[in-house]
Amino acid sequence: MIEIKPHRFGHCRISVPGSKSYTHRTMIAAALSDGSCTVRNPLRSQDTLLTLAALEKMGAAVVDNRETVDIVGLNGCFKPCDESIYLANSGTSMRLLAGVAALGRGTYRFTGSPRMYHRPIGHLLEALNQLGVAARAVEENGCPPVEIPGEQVSGGPVTVNCSVSSQFLSSLLLMAPCTPKGMSITISHGLVSSPYIDMTVDILERFGIQVQRDGYIRFDVKGNQTYRAGVYTVEPDASQAGYFWGAAAITGGSVTVNGVTDASSQGDVGLVGVFEKMGCKVTRAADSITVTGGTLRGVTVDMADMPDMVPTLAVVAAFAEGTTVIENVSHLKAKESDRLASTCAGLEKMGIEARAEKDRLVVTGGKPRGADIQTYDDHRIAMSFAMAGLVTPGVKILEPDCVEKSFPNFWEVWQSLYAA
């Protein structure tokens, strides 16, 4: 348990670790590449290290130098792996690896934590089945554990339902260039979290892969393309910056996060635009963004593309005047926890009116009081409610180590607010 002490600060400048999403993607692309890659500024957290360990088990040669990671790629085809590959509760590892595993030889079995066994993957398995891969959920319930036979998949046309997760499409996009025929991917039933697709396409292009797209409707990737080995640098994580910008919003202080800018494909940078609408001042510089808190008012905002920032926004909304309506977020039910429920539970415990409706979250600002916050093993719940403790005495975060999933030194970086 960590008790967050209230603190007002003037200006604070901070740095956050490398992007989780970019680290997963860069490591996977490197493992598929035609030679020796160096990944600079990788996020070294529980989830990204699970992806790295999985790639090593699937045959990539890995040297972890901490500041950098060297990966020798397998030129589009993984080696057989007899043991099960454990991916804890890392949805990105599970979904992205399940697709690219179909490029390998032998059968891969991906397992995880109990919560992972409730996070859907059926739509990706169905897409793999269309491509002739006999991928299956071991329990036949559309959730991990999964078995993926590496069948030298040839490619072709495929349709995928991305209404629950964009990660299914990212997975298909990552495997497509290594198939002989290439793939023509059509998205059915809409797409949530679309900026993560832009990140995937960005990584593909940086590795020399050509992708043709019609918005978020259809993607054509030619076959027999090569992921080009090289040196790749991971940019700082915009989602992690969000907790520090949120700290500024709530306290009325000012926080500059280094290296995160509007030019990024990371959709979560968009959170600063929401804070701006709520009454904060946002200063965008060439290599940083500064948020300065102001008098906050509630907003109505569609967060389908920024799912990971919903708990962050909901906690900030508790300190705003009026009601905040966060729309199109039903996919939050399938995250590390049911995030609509866990966010509401924390806010209600603090005396704030919050309710999860079908696909939206409604929070009415008020006078939050201190409370023990249950984190449900969800890093984003821990980091979001830490912000509340900067203003409200008596906020205690239970099981704070869950931040290891994405931001192992979060509590250390958090301390820099107290030095400001």
Ligand SMILES: O=C(O)C1=C[C@@H](OP(=O)(O)O)[C@@H](O)[C@H](O)C1
């Ligand atoms: O592809 C990615 O790196 C991610 C996609 C998003 O998931 P969904 O597409 O399942 O919403 C996001 O919530 C997750 O933290 C990371």
Ligand SMILES: C=C(OP(=O)(O)O)C(=O)O
């Ligand atoms: C949902 C998240 O990650 P994942 O899907 O990789 O578990 C997250 O980091 O908030």
